[in-house]
Amino acid sequence: MQEALLEEKVVKIASVNGINVYHIKTGKFKTNTINIFFHDTLSRETAALNALIPAVLRRGCRSLPTFQQIALYLEELYGASFDCGVAKKGERQIVQFYIEFISDRYTSENNNLFEKAFELLFEIVTNPVLENGVFKTEYLEQEKENLKKLIASRVNDKMQYAVEKCFEEMCKDEPFGVYEYGTIQDVERIENGMLYSRYREFVETLPVDVYFTGIIEDDKLGRVIEKLSGISRKNIKNVEKSRIDIGAKDVKHVTEKMDVNQGKLTLGFRTNTSPDNDDYYKLLIYNGILGGGGFMHSKLFQNVREKESLAYYVFSRLEKYKGLMAVSSGIEIKNKDRAIEIILKQMDEIKKGNISDYELEATLKTSETGIKSLKDSQLQMVDFYLSQSIAGIEDNFDEMIQKAKRVTRQDVVEIAGRIKLDTIYFLTSRNKG
Amino acid sequence: MKVQTIQYEKVDEILHVYQHDSGLKAFVIPKKGYSKKYATFATHYGSINNEFVIPGETQATKVPDGIAHFLEHKLFEQKDGSVMDKFSALGSSPNAYTSFNQTVYLFSCTDRFDENFRLLLDFVQNPYITEESVEKEKGIIGQEIRMYEDDPGWRSFFNLLDAFYKNNPVKIDIAGTIESIGNINRDVLYRCYNTFYHPSNMVILVVGDVDPQKVFEEVEKNIKNSQSKPDIKRIFPEEPRNINKGYAEQKLAVSTPLFQAGFKDNRLDSRGADSLKHEVAVRILLDMIMGRSSALYNQLYNEGLINSTFETDFTLEENYAFSMFGGESSEPVKVKEKISGIINQLHRDGLDRATYERVKRALNGRFLRQLNSIERISHTFMSVYFKQVNVFDYIDVYDKISFEYVNDMFKSHFDVENMALSVVKPV
Numbered sequence: 001m002q003e004a005l006l007e008e009k010v011v012k013i014a015s016v017n018g019i020n021v022y023h024i025k026t027g028k029f030k031t032n033t034i035n036i037f038f039h040d041t042l043s044r045e046t047a048a049l050n051a052l053i054p055a056v057l058r059r060g061c062r063s064l065p066t067f068q069q070i071a072l073y074l075e076e077l078y079g080a081s082f083d084c085g086v087a088k089k090g091e092r093q094i095v096q097f098y099i100e101f102i103s104d105r106y107t108s109e110n111n112n113l114f115e116k117a118f119e120l121l122f123e124i125v126t127n128p129v130l131e132n133g134v135f136k137t138e139y140l141e142q143e144k145e146n147l148k149k150l151i152a153s154r155v156n157d158k159m160q161y162a163v164e165k166c167f168e169e170m171c172k173d174e175p176f177g178v179y180e181y182g183t184i185q186d187v188e189r190i191e192n193g194m195l196y197s198r199y200r201e202f203v204e205t206l207p208v209d210v211y212f213t214g215i216i217e218d219d220k221l222g223r224v225i226e227k228l229s230g231i232s233r234k235n236i237k238n239v240e241k242s243r244i245d246i247g248a249k250d251v252k253h254v255t256e257k258m259d260v261n262q263g264k265l266t267l268g269f270r271t272n273t274s275p276d277n278d279d280y281y282k283l284l285i286y287n288g289i290l291g292g293g294g295f296m297h298s299k300l301f302q303n304v305r306e307k308e309s310l311a312y313y314v315f316s317r318l319e320k321y322k323g324l325m326a327v328s329s330g331i332e333i334k335n336k337d338r339a340i341e342i343i344l345k346q347m348d349e350i351k352k353g354n355i356s357d358y359e360l361e362a363t364l365k366t367s368e369t370g371i372k373s374l375k376d377s378q379l380q381m382v383d384f385y386l387s388q389s390i391a392g393i394e395d396n397f398d399e400m401i402q403k404a405k406r407v408t409r410q411d412v413v414e415i416a417g418r419i420k421l422d423t424i425y426f427l428t429s430r431n432k433g
Numbered sequence: 434m435k436v437q438t439i440q441y442e443k444v445d446e447i448l449h450v451y452q453h454d455s456g457l458k459a460f461v462i463p464k465k466g467y468s469k470k471y472a473t474f475a476t477h478y479g480s481i482n483n484e485f486v487i488p489g490e491t492q493a494t495k496v497p498d499g500i501a502h503f504l505e506h507k508l509f510e511q512k513d514g515s516v517m518d519k520f521s522a523l524g525s526s527p528n529a530y531t532s533f534n535q536t537v538y539l540f541s542c543t544d545r546f547d548e549n550f551r552l553l554l555d556f557v558q559n560p561y562i563t564e565e566s567v568e569k570e571k572g573i574i575g576q577e578i579r580m581y582e583d584d585p586g587w588r589s590f591f592n593l594l595d596a597f598y599k600n601n602p603v604k605i606d607i608a609g610t611i612e613s614i615g616n617i618n619r620d621v622l623y624r625c626y627n628t629f630y631h632p633s634n635m636v637i638l639v640v641g642d643v644d645p646q647k648v649f650e651e652v653e654k655n656i657k658n659s660q661s662k663p664d665i666k667r668i669f670p671e672e673p674r675n676i677n678k679g680y681a682e683q684k685l686a687v688s689t690p691l692f693q694a695g696f697k698d699n700r701l702d703s704r705g706a707d708s709l710k711h712e713v714a715v716r717i718l719l720d721m722i723m724g725r726s727s728a729l730y731n732q733l734y735n736e737g738l739i740n741s742t743f744e745t746d747f748t749l750e751e752n753y754a755f756s757m758f759g760g761e762s763s764e765p766v767k768v769k770e771k772i773s774g775i776i777n778q779l780h781r782d783g784l785d786r787a788t789y790e791r792v793k794r795a796l797n798g799r800f801l802r803q804l805n806s807i808e809r810i811s812h813t814f815m816s817v818y819f820k821q822v823n824v825f826d827y828i829d830v831y832d833k834i835s836f837e838y839v840n841d842m843f844k845s846h847f848d849v850e851n852m853a854l855s856v857v858k859p860v
Contacts, residue, residue, distance in 0.1 A: 006466070028466035029805045030444070067734070071726035075791050079798030102798045106444070138735075146740060153688050259686060297521050312576065358522070365524030365544075372468040372543040376807060 006215075008375060009396060010385045014225045018236030019208040021225055024381055025215060030106060032114060032214030033378045034121055036097040037386060038206045039239045042088060042175045048147070048182025049198040052190060054084035054095055055143040056135050062127040064120075073120065078102050080117055082124070088180040089390055090242035090321025095202075097125055100378075103214060114216055118224050126203060126231060134196040148184050155258065158427060159313065162264035163326045166425035167319065169254045170268040176242065176322050204234045209386060213378045241392070244274050244323035252423040257430045263333040264427040267343060269325040271318070272418045275391035281403045282411040283318065283325075286419075288363035289355055289412060290346060291316035291327060297362055299346040300327065308342060310335050321391060325419065333428050340424065351416040355409050367404050371397060434649055441825045444804060448825060449645040451652060456633030456661040459652045460814070460823070461645035464807060470546045470641030471807045472539060474557050477636075477819045478629035479534040480607040486666035487628050493668055496625060497616040499574070499609015502531040504622055506570055507562050508538070516556045525549045533603050534750055537815055541808075546643055547651065554637075554655040560626050564619050571614055578608050585685045589693045589857045592681040593757065596853035597697040599677045600670040603753045633662045636818050640807045669752050674699045681855040692765035694772065694854040698754035698846050705821045709830045712749050713796070714842040715756055717834075719745040720792045721784065722775065722847075723758060729775050738768050751820070756846065769854045776847050784843060789836050797831040 006027050014021040040050055064070045074080045080101035087094045101117045104110055129136045154161055164179070171177035210228065212221070273283045291300030291314060304314040314329035331339045349355075374380040375397065388395065395403065437450045449461040480502065484495045509516050509529070520527040525542035538557050542549045581587050594604040608614075639648050676697050703711040723729050723745060733739040742760035762768050803809045814824040 008466075028464070030801045031805060066731070068726060068728070068731040071724075071731075072791070075726050075795035077798075079795030079802070081799075081802075100802070102801050106798075106801055142735070142737070145737065149689070149740070156688055296517055312580075362521050362524070366521070366526075369524050369526075369543045373541075376467050376469050378805070 008381070010211075013221060014228075016225070016229045017231070017233035019210060019228050019231070019233075021210045021228065022212070022385065023216065023221065024211060024213045024378075024385070026213055026378070026381070027215050029103075029214070029378055031100050031102050031378070032117075032212070032216070033098060033100045033382070034114075034118055035211040035382050036121060036125060037209045037211075038095040038202060039209070039390075040093045040095070040202075040206050040237070041239050042091045042093040042178050042180065044178050044182075044186075046198065047093060047178050047180060048186035049190060049195060050093055050095055050202065051086045051181045052143060052147055052187065052195060053199055053202060054086065054097065055147060056139050056195070057097075057124055057128050058082070058084055059139040059143065060129040060136070061120075061123040062129065063123055065129045070120075070124070077113055077116055077120075078107055078111075080113070082120070086180050089387065090319070091175040092239055092242070092321070092390060093180055094386075097121055098379075112220075114214070114220055115223065118227075122227060128199070134192040135199075137192065140192050140195065144187055144190060147181065147187050151179070151181050151184050151187065154179075158258075158260065158264050159328070159330060162266045162425065162427050163317065163328050165256065165427070166254070166266035166268045166326055166328075166423055167324060169252065169425055170324070170423040171322070174243065174246070176324075204232060205237045207236055207239060209389065211382045211385065213382060242322045244270075245272065246270060249422070251421050254423060254425045256425070256427050258427060260427060260429050262330050263336060263429070264328070264330055265336060265339055266326050266328040266425045267340065267421060268423040268425065269327070270420050270422050271323045271325050271415075272420070273323055273415065275320045275323075276393050278403060279415060280320070281400075282407050282415040284367060284404060285360075285363055285407040286350065286412045286415050287316055287318050287325065288367055289350060289359050292318070297359060299349065299359070300329075300343065303346055304329060304339060304342050308338070310339050310342070314343075320387075336426060336428075344421075347416065347419070351413060353409060353413045355412060360409055360412070364405055364407070368401050371401050371404065434653060436645070436649060439825075441828060443828055444801060444825070446804065446825060448823065449649075451645075451649040453632060453652060453656050454659045454661070455631070455656060457635050457637065457652075457656060459637040459649060460639070461643060461648050462638070462640045462810060462814075463643065463645065464641050464810075467642055467807060468543045469541055469807050470543070470639065470643055471541045471811050472546075472550055472553055472637070472639045473537055473811050473815060474539070474553055474637050475535050475537040475635060475815050475818075476630050477534065477634050478536055478625070479532050480605060480609075481533050481602040481669070482629070482667055483602055483605070484668040485628065486668070487624070488663045488665060494624065496621055497609065498605050498613035499607070500614075500617055500621065500625055501536055502608045503570065503574060503614060503617050504560075504625055505529050505531045505536050505538075506574065507566065507622060508557060508560055510561060510566055511556060511559070512561050516552070519552055520549065523549050523552070527553075531607055532816075533607065535815060535819060539811070546641070547647070550639070550648070550651055551655060554651070557630070558655075558657055560623070560630075562619050562622055567617065567619050567622065571617070574608060574614055575611050578606070578611060578614075581606070581608065583685065585687045585691050585857045588683055588685060589691050589759070589855050590757070592683055592857075593693045593695060593853060593855035594755075596678050596681045596855055597676050597695070597755055598753070599673055601672045601753050602669065603750075628665055631662045632656050632658050634665065636815075638811055638814055638818075640811050640814075672752075676851055676853050679853055681853070682858060683856075684858050684860050687857060687859050689761050689763060690765055690859065691759070691761055691857045692768070692854060693757055693759035694765075694769050694852065695755050695757040696846055696848065697851045697853070698749070698756065699851070700845050701752060701754060703749065706826050706830065708749055708820050709817065709822055709826055710834060710838070711754075711842065712747055713827070713830050713834055714839045715747040715749075715846055716745075717789065717792050717796060717839055718843050718847065719747065719756060719758065720796065721788050722779065723772065724792065726792075729772065733768060733771060738762055738764055738771070765854065765856045769852070773849045773852060776849060779843070780847075784836075784840055786836050789839060793831065793834065800827055800831065
């Protein structure tokens with residue numbers, strides 16, 4: 001029978017040459033996962049290069065030099081899944097390599113899928129297909145094209161775009177203003193030699209976190225740690241925390257025009273709250289009451305949508321590491337000023353303490369449910385622990401829930417006072433004024 | 434209380450089944466160690482049921498398109514306000530969806546399961562519909578219909594269904610049209626509700642760390658109707674075997690063209706576990722021919738004709754079945770031609786047994802992975818339940834399926850005469 005009732009906490013099992021290795025012991029899933037994260041400072045000079053690296057690496061490795069061969073091998077490993085991605089957490093760019101595979105107990109022979117999966121991931125990351133000492137030209141060229149198309153398709157999801165663009169405008173002169181995939185021009189300028197030397201630096205100097213989930217025997221863990229120790233490493237880069245305390249300025253207004261029927265409005269705020277401070281919990285609850293978590297009783301949902309019928313969607317969202325908050329909504333273009341008025345009024349109501357018992361309690365309850373639910377997914381658990389470590393917080397799930405539940409109405413009012421409007425971004429139609 | 438327990442040792446899962454006097458079955462799949470508890474209450478009634486004979490009557494009743502979905506919206510409104518608020522107060526998240534052949538109501542919570550469960554059983558069994566609320570809803574659903582009209586993925590899918598089917602109601606938009614919902618009134622909503630929302634036509638599933646005994650006791654206490662009801666006669670129009678048209682095109686605001694192609698499947702006699710076998714066979718074939726490890730996929734990718742958005746799928750229900758494959762592409766027609774070329778070649782050369790074994794093993798592994806997620810288990814369970822099977826029946830199918838059967842399925846399903854293409858192009 002499965003060991004379903006393990007405690008499921010994260011244990012750091014090794015730290016070698018700037019590579020931290022963690023094990024989350026969990027017995028309730030049918031699969032295990034291996035995640036390798038590379039951390040870099042988000043910057044205009046390196047964003048596109050860092051984004052192109054995983055795209056080129058996934059095309060092949062020394063022992064399996066084509067994508068097809070990798071896909072064939074994954075099928076043999078009982079349909080294991082491999083992927084890589086790029087993300088932005090505050091002013092940090094994270095490149096992730098991940099593989100998920102079923103536990104040996106579900107295979108017909110005792111397959112040792114863990115070690116095979118790890119070998120594959122390790123090969124892909126450290127042993128790319130080279131041609132004349134640099135990346136295979138065909139892979140580089142094709143993936144440059146794909147990356148350019150991916151960047152161009154940002155505008156297809158206008159709701160997401162309107163939030164990202166607002167933050168990018170807000171932080172134009174800060175590292176946070178950089179899009180994690182770079183720009184089309186940046187990608188165009190990339191040459192093979194340049195990418196390859198960036199890749200060497202990437203593997204040799206960036207801080208790395210490795211997370212294993214599942215039940216893995218010590219001797220297997222020992223062997224993979226040894227392999228990781230074998231990676232040639234130099235001076236490990238120090239990736240700084242995001243700067244949160246940016247001084248007050250005049251509110252910036254930014255308008256962008258596209259072929260849209262509906263306007264997309266985003267208000268960007270500085271919360272002046274750092275995630276490694278217990279005040280962060282007050283901000284979490286504030287956000288829930290205002291318009292976070294798809295919570296239907298939120299002030300934004302009730303007032304912007306239900307009462308005024310101005311919008312089909314309206315929400316508030318925190319960017320925790322950089323201390324930002326976005327309030328975003330899809331509205332009729334002509335209703336822009338009215339929408340801004342109502343949004344700011346809701347925030348004012350909270351400042352004045354006009355928060356009902358129901359609003360507070362329902363938010364506390366849904367926040368608790370949200371935190372507890374993270375444990376039902378391996379990827380979400382890994383993301384949780386990774387985020388905690390980036391923010392510099394030690395709290396585990398239970399501590400988080402306890403701290404969130406202790407937030408009072410007064411706490412929410414206090415935190416409301418710190419939130420300052422920075423930028424109003426509006427995506428509107430080309431045709432209308 | 435008649436309770437049955439089935440152990441699926443191979444996958445470390447258990448299924449508890451309870452049969453209520455009304456004919457309704459309730460299931461519990463315990464998931465020890467998980468925080469979420471997920472309950473679904475569904476009816477075998479969806480967008481394709483626009484013509485039926487009400488038990489006790491002789492004449493058929495025809496109802497406007499989109500009514501099953503309309504009814505789903507209406508059920509959330511109660512005399513004392515929206516039932517969503519009551520769920521929020523309990524810290525849980527309610528939801529619902531209407532598909533071609535079922536309407537599903539559900540909630541997800543981590544605490545106070547009993548209260549949430551009672552609320553679910555209560556609101557689904559107690560409709561409160563006024564003429565006024567029906568009119569108000571027409572506006573809201575109208576907006577929803579508009580939203581789907583602009584969704585390129587949705588449009589390319591429905592245009593493909595229209596290319597396959599001349600008469601089958603599966604091609605009708607689930608929410609209906611602005612015109613069709615205009616004809617919905619309180620009376621016809623109640624007629625549909627009373628016909629289809631009888632416990633004998635419904636099912637309950639709870640997945641999570643719960644006590645099955647307690648769940649079944651709640652069901653016994655809270656299901657109102659204890660008499661079973663005769664079967665509802667569902668009427669479907671005659672559908673010709675050949676496809677309606679080979680090509681469909683629509684222009685929308687997209688950055689690159691999007692396409693869906695597929696095969697209409699006329700082999701509609703599979704029932705029970707055989708329907709799962711049919712489905713698994715086609716999925717294996719799709720992966721063999723155009724999955725990520727196939728020569729075809731890699732050729733198309735390397736030529737820049739497809740990208741990582743390319744996916745395949747297969748649907749099989751009582752009176753319709755089709756495969757579907759597509760994604761973004763600058764030249765959809767070329768992709769379709771290359772695919773049919775390879776398929777014709779395979780008909781000549783035959784399929785490779787080693788490829789079959791490898792792909793089958795991979796798909797089996799991916800099926801197991803689904804069992805990690807409470808939501809996926811529930812969704813898959815519901816999608817097969819009304820075919821008289823449960824999600825764990827797939828295990829046996831993967832065990833017993835044969836290369837001979839799959840080969841046979843290749844001949845019948847992958848017939849280029851039955852292939853259609855639907856494209857959404859930039860304006």
